[in-house]
Amino acid sequence: MNELIQLIGRETVRIILGLMGVIALVVINTMMLTWAERKVSGRMQVRIGPKEVGPFGLLQAVADTFKLMGKEILTPASVEKPLYFLAPILIFVPVLVSFIVIPFDSSLQVRDMNVGIMVILAFSSLSVLSILLAGWGSNNKYSLIGAVRSVAQNIAYEIPLLLSLLAIVFMANSLSLRDIVEAQKSIWNVVWQPFAFLIFFIASVAETNRTPFDLPEAESELVGGFHTEYSGMMFAFFFIAEYTNIFIVSAIATTFFLGGYGGPVLPGIVWFFVKTYFLVFVILWFRWTFPRVRFDQLLNFSWKLLIPVSFLNLLFTGGLLKI
Amino acid sequence: MSLTSPGDIVKGALSLLRGMGVTLGAFFRPAVTCQYPREVIQITPRFRGHTKLLGDNEDPNKTRCTACGVCVKECPSNAIRGVEGMKKEGEKRKTATGYILDFSLCSQCGICVEVCPFDALAFSADYNPVGVTRAECIYDLVKEYEKRKDVR
Numbered sequence: 001m002n003e004l005i006q007l008i009g010r011e012t013v014r015i016i017l018g019l020m021g022v023i024a025l026v027v028i029n030t031m032m033l034t035w036a037e038r039k040v041s042g043r044m045q046v047r048i049g050p051k052e053v054g055p056f057g058l059l060q061a062v063a064d065t066f067k068l069m070g071k072e073i074l075t076p077a078s079v080e081k082p083l084y085f086l087a088p089i090l091i092f093v094p095v096l097v098s099f100i101v102i103p104f105d106s107s108l109q110v111r112d113m114n115v116g117i118m119v120i121l122a123f124s125s126l127s128v129l130s131i132l133l134a135g136w137g138s139n140n141k142y143s144l145i146g147a148v149r150s151v152a153q154n155i156a157y158e159i160p161l162l163l164s165l166l167a168i169v170f171m172a173n174s175l176s177l178r179d180i181v182e183a184q185k186s187i188w189n190v191v192w193q194p195f196a197f198l199i200f201f202i203a204s205v206a207e208t209n210r211t212p213f214d215l216p217e218a219e220s221e222l223v224g225g226f227h228t229e230y231s232g233m234m235f236a237f238f239f240i241a242e243y244t245n246i247f248i249v250s251a252i253a254t255t256f257f258l259g260g261y262g263g264p265v266l267p268g269i270v271w272f273f274v275k276t277y278f279l280v281f282v283i284l285w286f287r288w289t290f291p292r293v294r295f296d297q298l299l300n301f302s303w304k305l306l307i308p309v310s311f312l313n314l315l316f317t318g319g320l321l322k323i
Numbered sequence: 324m325s326l327t328s329p330g331d332i333v334k335g336a337l338s339l340l341r342g343m344g345v346t347l348g349a350f351f352r353p354a355v356t357c358q359y360p361r362e363v364i365q366i367t368p369r370f371r372g373h374t375k376l377l378g379d380n381e382d383p384n385k386t387r388c389t390a391c392g393v394c395v396k397e398c399p400s401n402a403i404r405g406v407e408g409m410k411k412e413g414e415k416r417k418t419a420t421g422y423i424l425d426f427s428l429c430s431q432c433g434i435c436v437e438v439c440p441f442d443a444l445a446f447s448a449d450y451n452p453v454g455v456t457r458a459e460c461i462y463d464l465v466k467e468y469e470k471r472k473d474v475r
Binding site for chain 2: 040042044045047048285286288289304
């Protein structure tokens, strides 16, 4: 075994193991979140939610997976074939890459990069490209409208998202996610930066196309938005990417504002997942509370409120740090 | 509501929080739904199922129906037929031996229940009769009573 590791090199083994762990986490997380979404929606509508498949309906997601795998992958005649097939694969790549730098525990991280948060932000802005590809390649008016909305929305909300994270980077003096967690050992960043946290959270809900900012999908107006023409496992890929993005933004919020894996008594990884899934729950909670905003409201909210406030917050933080 | 006035923004944010409070309250409230095949809700006394015959007050072994045939004449849908009766030794009235209700024609209007001079008919609480042929919709209410045997 040791010789084998010597042969292919420690780093390769580490990367392969990390990738396997990440894929397992992505799949399990998606399954749990589809279940949680239904359960939370049920509870908030004073119903029970899924309960027939497995204990508490926990195996519902497994049943859904088999259903989706059994479905035919329909290809409408007029689609732009290369783009149409590329989009669901491409949406998956940034999701996987983002996991590499997230610190789950003080020693549980695939790779600690000194540009950690840059990696996540750079790759997560790629996911809007695959949404655009899907919308354009589908050759369908609903898909195209959904994709165009998604692009406008992502451009608008990426700015406050970056600016609010930048304030934290100023404070920690590092782009590495682990350094940022270590910097909030004594007190969480959310105490110093409540506005940045709020802005980041709102912007990340918009980035992940969740209600109340789910205009790219907008079931009631656009059929399914950018994934209207996709069926079977190709649709499932979009779904996995969406739920994984929810996990990623919650994980980043945890890392940047809620002290990451830091916490008393319990091991770090438990704290990390507790905090992350609490934020995921809040995002689900948003979905079953707020109605969808109008498109002009969506853009006005970002350009007229979130961006100026995040700029002011950044200026203020920079000024205080200089003193 | 303008995005430039801080008062409006705070007011808006508070209303969002109140909305989240409402859904969180619902989240912890016990579910109001009934898990139907597993549990069955109480059927209200005024529920109109198919009609049923009621038992005689003195002799629960027979129904109050005397096969007078008023219901057969009054039924607007001709859903009732085959109402037959027999007079036993020492009794003043006839006793029904057959009462066929074709439930596929019945609209539960209740005229038969109203006109019955002996108050022998009532609505049952049978809410889920099911069948795949027309023949399964035809009930013999006397036989149904004999299986059930209750006064009210």
